[in-house]
Amino acid sequence: xxxxxxxxxxxxxxxxxxxxxxxxxxxxxxxxxxxxxxxxxxxxxxxxxxxxxxxxxxxxxxxxxxxxxxxxxxxxxxxxxxxxxxxxxxxxxxxxxxxxxxxxxxxxxxxxxxxxxxxxxxxxxxxxxxxxxxxxxxxxxxxxxxxxxxxxxxxxxxxxxxxxxxxxxxxxxxxxxxxxxxxxxxxxxxxxxxxxxxxxxxxxxxxxxxxxxxxxxxxxxxxxxxxx
Amino acid sequence: xxxxxxxxxxxxxxxxxxxxxxxxxxxxxxxxxxxxxxxxxxxxxxxxxxxxxxxxxxxxxxxxxxxxxxxxxxxxxxxxxxxx
Numbered sequence: 001x002x003x004x005x006x007x008x009x010x011x012x013x014x015x016x017x018x019x020x021x022x023x024x025x026x027x028x029x030x031x032x033x034x035x036x037x038x039x040x041x042x043x044x045x046x047x048x049x050x051x052x053x054x055x056x057x058x059x060x061x062x063x064x065x066x067x068x069x070x071x072x073x074x075x076x077x078x079x080x081x082x083x084x085x086x087x088x089x090x091x092x093x094x095x096x097x098x099x100x101x102x103x104x105x106x107x108x109x110x111x112x113x114x115x116x117x118x119x120x121x122x123x124x125x126x127x128x129x130x131x132x133x134x135x136x137x138x139x140x141x142x143x144x145x146x147x148x149x150x151x152x153x154x155x156x157x158x159x160x161x162x163x164x165x166x167x168x169x170x171x172x173x174x175x176x177x178x179x180x181x182x183x184x185x186x187x188x189x190x191x192x193x194x195x196x197x198x199x200x201x202x203x204x205x206x207x208x209x210x211x212x213x214x215x216x217x218x219x220x221x222x223x224x225x226x227x228x
Numbered sequence: 229x230x231x232x233x234x235x236x237x238x239x240x241x242x243x244x245x246x247x248x249x250x251x252x253x254x255x256x257x258x259x260x261x262x263x264x265x266x267x268x269x270x271x272x273x274x275x276x277x278x279x280x281x282x283x284x285x286x287x288x289x290x291x292x293x294x295x296x297x298x299x300x301x302x303x304x305x306x307x308x309x310x311x312x
Binding site: 058059062063066094095100101102104105106107108109147149150151174 | 243244246247249250295296298300301
């Protein structure tokens, strides 16, 4: 049976259809999860996609974390379910406390829209289990607030616990320690600024995101089997 | 009682403030070469009904923790203003 991926839709989200398309291209099943419903239904994985949830008012992700669906996402994550936040989704899940740190305005105050190189730093996560450490992937970024920050103790823990998932080869936004994506202790919650779904077909200029999305589908299938 | 409250949300010292840093670099271009330590903060003003100043402060503190400021990158100070 195809892995079922729920894609959370807030007012202002704008990457949900791209994620849905990419998941379906790779043989998964995707369904949209409305932010106002306090459930993730029967999905095997959750993606919090990019956009401007609730207009990004106050701070990016600050208001989205109080949407009813987020309690269900947190419970799903706590039960070991794969959760991936992409771009604005990364901002939302850090605000929600599912991942440590925060994303602030890019150094230099420039909105960056570019295809960048990412180095895979660990393969123990739901987004990288089919990737190889050291792989360099070309994936688009598209953000103004992607500058990852955390306190020194948190950074030390992220390093010691193998929780830095992907790093920028050439840091585009001032992110601490070149961090492009991190995970929680268990590796089932991942947040990253780059958009794998926008690198899921050669027509889009790169298909380097496929290995990440396939990893997620594999993790979703495993989670479904573990629950069954 | 109704209170008028001002909350100043500022950057955590030590964490790069991209807006402040950019403005700081821009000012010398206009000839202002004697300016430093530029930081940019935001101000939130609100009014609320509470039994006492202490109760108002407690609630504002709670709202700041939950929503109005992100402790990872922001600090806040609360002050009372004249009710108009």
